[in-house]
Amino acid sequence: AVALTACTSNTPSAPAPGAGGGNAASPNDAPGKKVTIGFSGPAADHGWLAAINNFATAEAKKYSDVTLRVAEGTNDASMQISHIETFINDKVDAIVLLPTDGAALTSVATKATQAGITVVNVDREFSSSFAARTTILGDNYGMGVSAGTHACQLVKDKKLADPVIAEIAGIDALPLTQDRSRGFADALKSCGQTVDRRVAAQFTVESGEAAAANLLQAAPKLDIVWNHDDDQGVGVKAAFDAAKRSEFAFIGGAGSANAMRWIKAGQMAATVIYPPTQAADGIRLARLLVQQKGMSDLLQVEVPRRIVLNAPVVTSSNVDKYLPLGFES
Amino acid sequence: MRGIVKLFPGARALDGVDLGVRPGEVHCLLGQNGAGKSTLIKVIAGVHRPDAGEIRWRGEPVTLADPQAATRLGVATLPQELDLVDGLSVADNIHLGHEHARFGFTRRSRTARATTALLTRLGHPEIRPGAEAGGLSAAERQIVSMARALSHDASLLVLDEPSAVLDQREVARLFTVIRELTAAGVAIIYISHRLEEIREIGDRVTVLKDGRTVAGGLDAASTPTKDIVRMMTGRAIEYAFPPRTEEVIDAEPVLDVRGLSLEGRFADVSLSVKPGEVVGLAGLVGSGRSEIIETVYGARKATGGTVAVDGRTLRPGSVPAAVASGLGLCPEERKSQALVLGDPVSHNITMATLDRAGFLDFAAERAAAGELVAALDVRPSDVDREVRTLSGGNQQKVVLARWLLRECRVLLLDEPTRGVDVGARSEIYALVRDLAHRGVAVVVVSSEIEEVLGLADRVLVVAGGRVLHEAPAGELTEHDVLDIVLRGEAA
Amino acid sequence: MKGNRTLGLVIALGLLCVVGAATAGDRFASVDNLLTVLRLASVIGVVSVGMTFVITGGGIDLSVGAIVALSSVWATTLATQSMAEDVHWIVMVGCALLVGAGCGLVNGLLVAYGKIAPFIVTLAMLAGARGLAEIIANRRTQIVRDQGFIEFFGGSVLGVPVLVLVFALVAAGGWVLLNRTTFGRRTLAIGGNPEAARLAGLKVARHTTLLYVLLGLACGIAAVMLMARTTTGTSTHGGLYELDAIAAVVIGGTLLSGGRGTVVGTVLGVLIFTTLTNVFTLNNLDTSTQAVAKGVIIVVAVLLQQRLANRAGESHAR
Amino acid sequence: MKGNRTLGLVIALGLLCVVGAATAGDRFASVDNLLTVLRLASVIGVVSVGMTFVITGGGIDLSVGAIVALSSVWATTLATQSMAEDVHWIVMVGCALLVGAGCGLVNGLLVAYGKIAPFIVTLAMLAGARGLAEIIANRRTQIVRDQGFIEFFGGSVLGVPVLVLVFALVAAGGWVLLNRTTFGRRTLAIGGNPEAARLAGLKVARHTTLLYVLLGLACGIAAVMLMARTTTGTSTHGGLYELDAIAAVVIGGTLLSGGRGTVVGTVLGVLIFTTLTNVFTLNNLDTSTQAVAKGVIIVVAVLLQQRLANRAGESHAR
């Protein structure tokens, strides 16, 4: 798996043209055949998704041979299908698609592939492997596992007997939230623990604050809290601070710059990275695919079919390494 | 019907009413405002269920559980508060609930034909079956309601104040239709506050007072007016207009309207009213009188001409400007244009006196409202009661009270006695005169030419959106006015 | 007035098309793109036609999106799908319609006989139905396995996608029902003046209930269409449909207070919103700018349309 | 009637508290938890009080959430924050209030003078303001750096959190304004029968505009409170506030069609919803079950309350 083929600069406003990211520069960046890429993702209604968008557009700007078409972000599968249909009508060369729901977008993606368009599937996987040329997956289940494993580590390190473990999930109706929770629960099971309290927020700062405020009342004493999303984490943290509660280890998710800074300042135990650069990577890969180039770090001349991103845990011991990668949300 | 009782929260609307109606007769129902006439009608129509009493139909006891049941029996009603659906066409309104249809699909040409036939019978072939009811004038709406009642081919037709907004000509047409119906054996219950109508059309009279039958089956033609009025009100009332001011007013006019026009409605209307003067607008239904005074008031934006109060020209189309300079309007349709039905009487009375920002003084508000309610004899005299639950005539008094409280200098009255009983009517007449004495300028619009002539000092005759004639009221007779109007219409 | 109102919408749509063609050229003015717009409009369009009836009848329904979600989920459960496998995919369709109509019935009964404000009833249904959908689906996306179903609804008849055809049928049926039947007349009457309607002997409560059932049925149809389009049933389907549908209905000229409704206006309203999104996408506007532009365009369009209606109204009066 | 209606709400809230205490014991019935509930209720509560006025006056506002978002974003931009650093954090507060009132003014002018249906105007504002917020914030969460601001609004006075105090003040002010001033009375009249109000000489258009400005101002206050609570300003603040606020207002007994409004009812409505969520969370219910339970509880509560009101009404008549 390739971890973070991201750019050096994490702020999209300061793109480094032609730079091949932290990984070795390669002749692949040299301008080639003109490529039109359509990009469609969910409504950028929270920080991580906004970062996805920002990284994607910034990445596209780096290449003089890439024209990016961005469809309106939407949470309605039907609407997103019509965006893809528009791209097909438009005869774009490639489509980078972060579906609102992988299964729901599968058939239209298959149609695009059949129309000869290179489809790159990002983050939420299609239900058919014929729908996309390449799939870049953030690992939601793995993210839960990472968080759970780290929690188990904490239990062992601190020698907690009968610890109270809480989980603040994101939008509960989304399959990705279910995957994260499942991963978390499975990892905890391995060290004999369970989730004692679970609340769900809406991926927004405000809902995070409200959910956390209620959670704190529900549990007078907490040992470990895993919050799925660092963007809502800003609100969660505000609730903790307002209640002056810090007796527990606070683990985050996604890996925003805010979270990293808190870790550095000792206000947070850890966060699990869920890279918001996936779509940007998708655009790079789409360009390579259309220009029929391979990935320079691989001996393979073809771009792989499936790339699963790692979900590393950031703690105070390695935060300095990851801080530059934290996204501002 | 025997011993009908109907209770409302806080009121005994009907308290043992007896009523017997024979086929082919016109049975008149008389009573003061709030006597319970409309409530009784609603019981017959199946709208209200009586709390006690017995209803027999052709000798059989029946229960009228809902309006459908009444319709099935052959009862059709024309309710007092015109209940038309604004968004529907005239034809659809008339046939609502018993549409001409096949398999649920409306048969439009048939409906239109039936509608035209009904309207022609009522003398109004010019009302288009396809016109939206919302765009009709009050009188036209009344006609449509009447057509609606007729469309049922009922054997008992109940008319609750059908003539309230109609002029003489219309009333005459209505009577022709009623006579046709009675000749065919249809029974009619007829409610009106105009006693002369009762004499003309009625066969027998039942008088209600405070929810009880005080007299039933009186002969309509021979019972003396005095007796009827005494039975209704418990006292004798002279049904007469108060004397006019004799002295010539030589003050400058308060209200001065010059060349006022509203495109497509009326043109070049000039009128001036001096303090203490009562000016009447006479004319037939649809002649544009309501629109003229609404435009004077700023409720409609004039397309030409000026309105000046005390020599200062008002901003056209601004009601607040008009009110600020002392104008007040009692509009034609009290329910939709004047009252907040769900609010208490007191709030409705003080509504026009809220223009200053600040805190409310409840005690003062209730006291002021209470005083006016007492002065105008609004019944019941409870100022906290929702206006909705007041009878029609009492609602009208509430609107009047609003402008009395404001002490406006020019009062515009559009059909001020619509639905008001004999007693209250003479009270309102006296009130208007009294106001004039105190220097208020009054403009009165009424479809009863007699009322305009009796009440006003000076009369303007309006037809087709033009002022045809202006003369002191004393110099005109009903006949003259009709003559002028008809000649004007012909021209 | 009514004709002018519709004319205003047609002009707005026309202008939008002109802008689309001018800025995106052939990419906009192609048959394929037209069909894309129509397909997108179909699902929300069916819901909006149903919503026209409820709003015309003096009600409102916030639960349409949730009902769509619940119907789609229920129709794609393992049980339903395996039954459909044994019998025919029509079972899934029937299930979706039944669930939709059932939810509508609950709404209708509570509004008409429980006498609770429609806003509250359907708000409760919004929460309840979506919650139930999540529970049934266990928050997973359920995939439609029946290829016959997908092929049927994903297919075309004489070049017209079946989805668009369904929308056209629903719209035509809705128009006839509202304008040419006693049911429609009564709906207008009940919305415009419920008291008068009662006096006229209409069965107001029963009729009101029927209106909600009708809308529920429309939601069921929309769920089927969505299942075909996305090949899935999930509790996240139909998100914010309530706003979209009400917006289309109101922009179309139906009075939110009831008593006046136009199916043609609703259809135009839906098309305007869908075309707007399409033109935006073709012109590569970013989402935030789109939102701002959308807001401004709505206001300007309605203002213009009102001017137009007034002017026409005046000249009519002369 | 009105008293009974409020009584019904009080009983509903009381029952909820009993259930809370029974199922969650001391965790529910503690001062801390009470304050938590109140703090949660504060932000949406302020918006709902403002909404009461607009709805009572016959309007509706779908843009409240978007206005909250825009205000919070505008008040936390780099420019505003550095100006606040130089002067005082009151600058941020002023900025939020001004932006809120400004948006309200635009809504009001378009409704009252543009004569566009409030639903459409505020729908446009919903899209526009949120889009603008996203553009200004570049979809980032802007962190409030001024500690003075956070400490002030995060603090307590005599054990009562400042946020709760602000809510209490707004509610009390709203109550006085609606029930004890000519402004409130005019609002009722205009909502009850706008034509009658106009013919009685009230400045209907100006007053209507003011109502929207008032609500905009409330949104500005809510934005400040949210900034203090979350220590951030972002374009995602205020999500679905329109539904929550309207729901609280309507449950509280204000007529959606205007003409009748109760601030006390609204406050109770907000408290009921907030307490419900709190009790659910204390009992560790999952969100789907919460949603279903919420739907059922709303309907049952309103039905019960109506029964109660009717019975009381009858006994009153005897």
Ligand SMILES: Nc1ncnc2c1ncn2[C@@H]1O[C@H](COP(=O)(O)OP(=O)(O)OP(=O)(O)O)[C@@H](O)[C@H]1O
């Ligand atoms: N819904 C109601 N609730 C309470 N009281 C009512 C209601 N409807 C009517 N009333 C009362 O019943 C009494 C009779 O009213 P009704 O309308 O029958 O009078 P009416 O004889 O028709 O008077 P008018 O000549 O003014 O029309 C009045 O005192 C009125 O206030």
Ligand SMILES: Nc1ncnc2c1ncn2[C@@H]1O[C@H](COP(=O)(O)OP(=O)(O)OP(=O)(O)O)[C@@H](O)[C@H]1O
């Ligand atoms: N909003 C409207 N739209 C179309 N026509 C109208 C409207 N209002 C009034 N009219 C028409 O204008 C004419 C004048 O009506 P208006 O009400 O002023 O007459 P009027 O003399 O007061 O008679 P009355 O009030 O007794 O009907 C009528 O023919 C009426 O149909």
Ligand SMILES: [Mg+2]
């Ligand atoms: Mg009456």
Ligand SMILES: [Mg+2]
């Ligand atoms: Mg008139």
